Amino acid sequence: MNVLLLGANGQLGSDIVRLWDDPDVALAGATRADADVTDVAAVARLVREVRPDVVINTTAFHNLPVCEQDPETCFRVNVLGCWNVARASADAGAAIVQLSTDYVFDGTKGSAYVEDDARSAVNVYGAAKIATEDVVRIANPGALVVRVSGLYGLAGSAGKGGNFVETMLRLAREGNPIRVVGDQVTAPTNTAEIAEALLPLIREGVRGVVHLAASEGCSWHDFAAEIFRLADVAPPLEAVTTEEFGGPVKRPMYSVLRSTRGAELGHWRDGLARYMREKHGISR
Structure with a gap:
């Protein structure tokens, strides 16, 4: 299986590169220097060159204060950029894995959110990620959306x-x-744990929405x-x-976040x- 990883130098991307060790998975890492997700032609060209079976998109614009001040850039990168990736993947016959966030929820439930809970954002970034989830699944109906929470990893952000x-x-x-x-209250999660839990989901061809976050908050x-x-x-x-x-x-x-579909993290x-x-x- 050929996998194209966008955002390979980010916190999660770096741990995927570091920790995945599967002889049946050929991982090609790409950064913004290889293709800016807002450049539709560059994204399409990269996907054609790599010819992946699966594209993992970990890219995001997630500086929250800047998102509030500059919603246009927030939506251009997080929504339009991810639409470009999803369309290029679909055109190439590849599945897509799109990373999302606990910020698609408004925090009023009072207990852990599961995959089917209604989304309602309280800030610009969360609103953009709701739109991201929707356009990715429209462009590539076989998408896997993985929501994560409070990320920290060796590479830093x-x-x-x-x-x-x-x-x-x-x-x-x-x-x-x-x-x-x-x-x-959230569930701070080591990106190494997510990277390791993501691989079997991709091997098994899981689709839809899955939460991957530390257990307990x-x-x-x-x-x-x-x-x-x-x-x-x-x-x-x-x-x-x-x-x-x-x-x-x-x-x-x-x-x-709690999952009814994915692996229970530690x-x-x-x-x-x-x-x-x-x-x-x-x-x-």
Whole structure:
């Protein structure tokens, strides 16, 4: 099986490249330098050259404050770009795997979201990803949409300047008081866990929508506290409300994902412990 991976240098893409080891899967990684997803001709040319059976699209414009300020760019990359990829895949007879997000939900359910729950975004990025899911499935009806949550990985996120774990460790080194929201609950997920769970879904030809996220949820404050516990540091850490923290972007207050169709990933604490071992050589 030939697989074309778009966004091969991102957090998730890098872990797919690093961890997939299947002699029956030939993986071709591509970055924006190979084809910008907003360039329909470049995308079509790349797909024709690689001749994949499956295209995995991990590309996204996900700097949330910038998305609020510049919705045109947000929609051009996330919606039009993914439409281009889905159409090129369909024209080549290839299946598509499109990554999506817990931000397609508004956070008012109060319990974990499953694949068939109604979508309703509270910010521009979430609205764009709802549209992304829809246009991809229109362009390529055999699509697999994989929703993920709170990603962090060894490669970091170029669009966000790293990831939450590394940001917390940097703030701890600086020695200043750290304020983290304690009333937003999500499921922070190590991209290595997603990469490993994604391969069997692709081999089995799963279609539709699947959630891949750490089991159980936590607040960002609880996640930060566990980062510091594993790193054996004790910076001044304060839990604040979303209202107290402020910021330009509204976010869902409870966006934990649960799957009725995909693999059950490990607990978020286990994913974090793995990250700390692999990134920093810390085992506790």
